[in-house]
Amino acid sequence: MSKKPDPAGLKLRLIAAQRLHAVLGGEHFVPLSAADLPDGRDRSLANRLITTALRRHGQLDAIIAELLEKGMPAKSGTFEAILRLSLAQLVFLPDLGAHSALFLAVEAVKRDNKARHLAGLMNAVLRSAQANSARYGLLEDEYLLPPALEAKWQDAYGKDAVAAFASALIDGAPLDLTLKDNDPALLEALGAEKLIGDSVRVETRDRPVDALPFYAEGRWWVQDVSSALPARLLRAKPGGRVLDLCAAPGGKTAQLVKAGYDVTALDSDAARLERLRQNMTRLGYAPAVLEADATAFQAQIAFDGVLIDAPCSATGTFRRHPEVLWHRSAADIAGRVRLQRQIVTQALRQLAPGGSLIYCVCSLEPEEGEDMAAWIAGTFADLAPAPVIPGELTGLETAVTEQGHVRALPSMMPGGVARGMDGFFVARFQRNG
Known part of the structure; x- marks a missing residue:
């Protein structure tokens, strides 16, 4: 009997889980590249899931603490990473749909020898999360920053500034460039906005950096x-x-x-x-x-x-x-x-x-x-x-x-x-x- 092909989207989920698992273990986050996922749409979606899970880490901690009364299972491979990706989709990326979050999470856990025995737990936890997703989505800026760090920064920079830090965490960073020359035509070609000095900002990230105008010519970095x-x-x-x-x-x-x-x-x-x-x-x-x-x-x-x-x-x-x-x-x-x-x-x-x-x-x-x-x-x-x-x-x-x-x-x-x-x-x- 021939083996059934993997469900659509499973490879993406597995690769995203591996990358998030490495980051949860202490590695520096590096977005997935074409070498990891050749299809640009898959790569964009996988990176979106990972970055959402990372930006919402503190909120996901709070949600997981409510859902897992006994805490995260020990020595469970990529279980935690898969759970965080799926919760991020269910609660904070509703446009991606709930069904795929549940289905692909369970399938991904089954592919991990260290986590496959937890497939039932994954299904139960995510169904509970789905039932409470509207309430979890009301967290807004709560839990975004580690409490000790938030208190320290408030002492140093004030509550208003730190509230803006939390918003900046969710918004992410636009693309800033330093220009080699100040040709107005270069600014226009890039669709960039002038900041200070020779720094400019490109808000639209619809292309890879090396596909932007005048990259190969070395007119900015x-x-x-x-x-x-x-x-x-x-x-x-x-x-x-x-x-x-x-x-x-x-x-x-x-x-x-x-x-x-x-x-x-x-x-x-x-x-x-x-x-x-x-x-x-x-x-x-x-x-x-x-x-x-x-x-x-x-x-x-x-x-x-x-x-x-x-x-x-x-x-x-x-x-x-x-x-x-x-x-x-x-x-x-x-x-x-x-x-x-x-x-x-x-x-x-x-x-x-x-x-x-x-x-x-x-x-x-x-x-x-x-x-x-x-x-x-x-x-x-x-x-x-x-x-x-x-x-x-x-x-x-x-x-x-x-x-x-x-x-x-x-x-x-x-x-x-x-x-x-x-x-x-x-x-x-x-x-x-």
Whole structure:
């Protein structure tokens, strides 16, 4: 007897479950590519299911706690991932239909040797969820942020800002680009809206990035507007030697080359450096590229400027990577702070007298931002703060703090354009002499 073909949509569900299962286990979320699912519509749907499950993680936690009185079954393979995808569809994506959510969930569980004995439980739980889907759909902004993180951010940034963070989490991030030139025709061809400086925003994501106009010609690169701030604030001498630490994938490197500096891009990750090289080739830029550990690298000749985009908790990127909200702990942040201090200490050994230093992180945690800036200022006697003034960030003046740092928040609107920006912190210093 020939084996029955798999139901339509099952492969998509299984691949989505595997990817979500990996993220729940601690991996960084990377959207499914054509190599994972060749059909563009299937890929788009799978990514939509995964990202909805990740953005609604806290709400799904609350729903699951009500549905599973004994908690999540132990050693159950992809059961949890399949359940979260299906609940996300039932409650938050009703346009996809309830029947497929139930049917495909049960079929997917049957394909997992570690979870197949739970097919009955999956069916019962999802039928209960279907009966209560209208009530669950009224959760709105409740449970979106981890309680401890929400309280911490409210203390730092205020309740209104954090309420906007929750909305930004659900909305996701638009596509921001940095332009190689400011040709108005380029802006029109991209259908983009100007933000600040040479940053623009493309709201419509109906095409892959590499299918947008002038991609192959290297006239722009992908870079969130907040990530474009640090390089813009470096104040090295014209044509000076600049070291871009932790440089991959290269957005800031490209900015520094565009500004006319003699740039060295350094990173310890070979794969990410290869991506940087590819980006630079497409853009027609030729910085020096080094694979090295930023905590140990020693240059033979000092640099006129050093930009440190330090490894951090990355909580400011939650619009693109919702998983960071649930994968970070106080111990994680403390470990990153120790690494950041090591990198700053070593970076100062590369900075010439009178040189400009930028320290930045894509983090909303004060320990990695404001507290690190205070530590730098209080630790190195030959390094003085070089405060940023609001006039340097026309269209984003509110991001400049009283201390002369830059604190970009997802609730801010660069250039008055809606849908916010990543959370980011930037501090600038200058070496005496």
